Amino acid sequence: MKIFSKEQIYEGDKLTTERQGIHSTDLMERAGEQIFNWMHLRMQGAQVPIHVFCGIGNNGGDGLVLARHLILAGYSVKTYVVNYSHKRSKDFLINYDRIKNVTKDWPILMESEEDFPMIAQDDIIVDAVFGVGLNRPVANWVQALFRHFKTSNAFTLSIDIPSGLYLDKTPEHESGIVNASYTLSFTCPKLVFFLPETAQFTKQWEVLDIGLDAEFMQTTQTDAVIIGKYEVLPIYKPRDPFSHKGHFGHCLVVGGSYGKIGAVILASRAALSSGCGLVTSYIPKCGYTALQASFPEAMVITDNDENHITDIHFEIAPSVIAVGVGMGTDYKTISALENFLKHNNTPLVIDADGINILAKNQSFLKLLPKQTVLTPHPKELERLIGKWSDDFDKLEKAKAFSKKHDVILVIKGAHSITVYGNMLYINSTGNPGLATAGSGDVLTGIITGLISQGYDALSATVFGVYLHGKSADIAVEDYGYQSLIASHVIEYFGAAYLDLFKQPEPVEDNTENKKES
Numbered sequence: 001m002k003i004f005s006k007e008q009i010y011e012g013d014k015l016t017t018e019r020q021g022i023h024s025t026d027l028m029e030r031a032g033e034q035i036f037n038w039m040h041l042r043m044q045g046a047q048v049p050i051h052v053f054c055g056i057g058n059n060g061g062d063g064l065v066l067a068r069h070l071i072l073a074g075y076s077v078k079t080y081v082v083n084y085s086h087k088r089s090k091d092f093l094i095n096y097d098r099i100k101n102v103t104k105d106w107p108i109l110m111e112s113e114e115d116f117p118m119i120a121q122d123d124i125i126v127d128a129v130f131g132v133g134l135n136r137p138v139a140n141w142v143q144a145l146f147r148h149f150k151t152s153n154a155f156t157l158s159i160d161i162p163s164g165l166y167l168d169k170t171p172e173h174e175s176g177i178v179n180a181s182y183t184l185s186f187t188c189p190k191l192v193f194f195l196p197e198t199a200q201f202t203k204q205w206e207v208l209d210i211g212l213d214a215e216f217m218q219t220t221q222t223d224a225v226i227i228g229k230y231e232v233l234p235i236y237k238p239r240d241p242f243s244h245k246g247h248f249g250h251c252l253v254v255g256g257s258y259g260k261i262g263a264v265i266l267a268s269r270a271a272l273s274s275g276c277g278l279v280t281s282y283i284p285k286c287g288y289t290a291l292q293a294s295f296p297e298a299m300v301i302t303d304n305d306e307n308h309i310t311d312i313h314f315e316i317a318p319s320v321i322a323v324g325v326g327m328g329t330d331y332k333t334i335s336a337l338e339n340f341l342k343h344n345n346t347p348l349v350i351d352a353d354g355i356n357i358l359a360k361n362q363s364f365l366k367l368l369p370k371q372t373v374l375t376p377h378p379k380e381l382e383r384l385i386g387k388w389s390d391d392f393d394k395l396e397k398a399k400a401f402s403k404k405h406d407v408i409l410v411i412k413g414a415h416s417i418t419v420y421g422n423m424l425y426i427n428s429t430g431n432p433g434l435a436t437a438g439s440g441d442v443l444t445g446i447i448t449g450l451i452s453q454g455y456d457a458l459s460a461t462v463f464g465v466y467l468h469g470k471s472a473d474i475a476v477e478d479y480g481y482q483s484l485i486a487s488h489v490i491e492y493f494g495a496a497y498l499d500l501f502k503q504p505e506p507v508e509d510n511t512e513n514k515k516e517s
């Protein structure tokens with residue numbers, strides 16, 4: 001699913017009115033009606049007090065349309081205009097007149113804290129104060145209104161975006177943002193729903209389709225995409241019935257050190273379970289028995305050193321090499337990695353200490369093959385690209401780094417983001433059960449295994465991150481968040497593959513992108 005920029009959203013609205021021969025007021029009517037339908041379906045006429053807070057722009061206009069429909073359906077509604085500016089959008093004014101036709105309770109004008117109404121915990125707040133048009137800090141008294149919403153503990157439904165969030169930057173003050181219980185977002189989810197600093201402002205979200213022009217939706221290129229099942233299905237390579245293991249490549253996993261051989265076992269098992277033909281693990285001598293005993297499908301090459309990788313030298317011709325898991329940063333390992341990179345032309349996936357070594361020795365970066373995949377967690381990313389001031393700065397720095405070195409970066413975390421050039425691929429699968437030792441090693445393995453099967457590096461990364469999260473989503477049903485461990489994730493790869501071909505549920509849950517049909 002595409003994430004449109006602010007400019008693209010306005011352009012889509014404009015094109016839709018032109019091509020469908022409708023007025024922008026009609027589009028607003030659709031938007032407000034959709035919100036009404038959503039609420040009406042759930043409330044079935046229940047007489048819960050609903051407070052609809054409207055700004056003075058088109059987000060406020062949506063709120064007025066909603067309030068009108070709620071009033072007409074007999075709900076108990078209070079409508080407010082949050083008068084943070086004396087401007088009014090044209091469609092706001094049209095709907096301001098229309099609401100006067102259906103009620104004698106005209107919207108209440110609010111201009112300061114003295115105007116704040118009582119809101120009981122069992123009431124409902126509709127937040128139609130700011131939409132995507134927010135372009136400067138929110139006035140203090142409006143921030144106080146948002147805090148008033150929060151302290152009421154009432155269910156808060158935000159229209160399009162929690163008011164106070166920008167589309168393209170992190171807000172100045174946390175207190176100036178509505179804490180939404182639920183957000184109904186038009187046309188596409190917003191990038192801020194996926195970023196660590198801003199995702200917390202809506203507990204759940206859902207996209208409402210307001211019927212923007214189909215050609216616009218299909219042909220507009222966006223620089224951020226959410227990766228769900230429908231994005232990865234076209235990537236999937238079916239298996240030829242006559243295929244043999246030679247078709248699916250040979251992964252070499254280089255890593256491990258005394259006490260950290262398990263990382264290599266996990267990555268190697270994940271590579272094989274993702275479908276590669278052969279796996280060889282390259283480890284210090286101390287790990288030989290552990291690896292052979294726990295993972296008999298793997299072949300093993302040992303370094304001359306007992307405890308560390310000191311020389312990456314092998315006679316085999318792997319299709320792809322993963323380097324770094326459990327490897328440590330011993331000076332002999334650093335020198336081994338440098339020598340290896342100087343002679344290597346095989347595609348690489350680099351994780352963990354491999355990344356830490358690159359971060360400290362940035363001259364090694366120019367030795368990487370094009371489209372090397374790097375999978376840092378946030379601390380490793382910081383070592384690699386430097387500190388960032390906020391999430392948007394982080395993404396800009398990651399893009400610049402990817403372009404400069406022609407590498408694919410996976411920014412790991414909840415909603416891992418794959419960055420390549422200017423593109424962001426935001427993963428929709430995964431859960432906090434993955435916050436457990438070794439789950440990153442499993443990710444390294446699955447991406448490596450997919451490259452070995454002939455997926456290009458970017459497709460392998462995007463697909464691998466998706467499958468890794470999906471396996472965890474299925475596994476968590478059996479293990480719960482607390483008991484899920486990295487090995488379970490590998491065991492559920494099969495279920496994640498099979499899930500690709502399951503028919504979707506009528507309404508998808510929020511870990512996949514929700515879309516009301």
Ligand SMILES: NC(=O)C1=CN([C@@H]2O[C@H](COP(=O)(O)OP(=O)(O)OC[C@H]3O[C@@H](n4cnc5c(N)ncnc54)[C@H](OP(=O)(O)O)[C@@H]3O)[C@@H](O)[C@H]2O)[C@@H](O)CC1
Nearest residue numbers: 024028031057058059130131132133134135136137138160
């Ligand atoms: N047909 C359509 O277009 C459809 C649009 N839809 C809806 O429109 C919403 C976007 O509407 P919008 O562009 O009118 O902006 P909105 O977020 O309501 O802000 C209002 C104005 O406030 C101003 N302002 C900004 N920051 C400020 C601040 N801190 N303090 C004070 N003032 C501030 C700024 O104006 P400025 O003063 O900068 O000229 C801004 O324009 C979108 O989220 C969706 O809900 C749907 O109906 C579908 C069809």
Ligand SMILES: Nc1ncnc2c1ncn2[C@@H]1O[C@H](COP(=O)(O)OP(=O)(O)O)[C@@H](O)[C@H]1O
Nearest residue numbers: 377413414430431432434435437438439440441
């Ligand atoms: N809260 C979360 N929600 C979804 N995925 C998560 C969450 N926490 C961690 N993960 C995923 O788990 C993996 C953790 O990787 P990493 O930190 O390298 O672990 P390790 O070093 O223990 O192998 C990443 O793929 C990350 O995206």
Ligand SMILES: [K+]
Nearest residue numbers: 130159161163
């Ligand atoms: K809003």
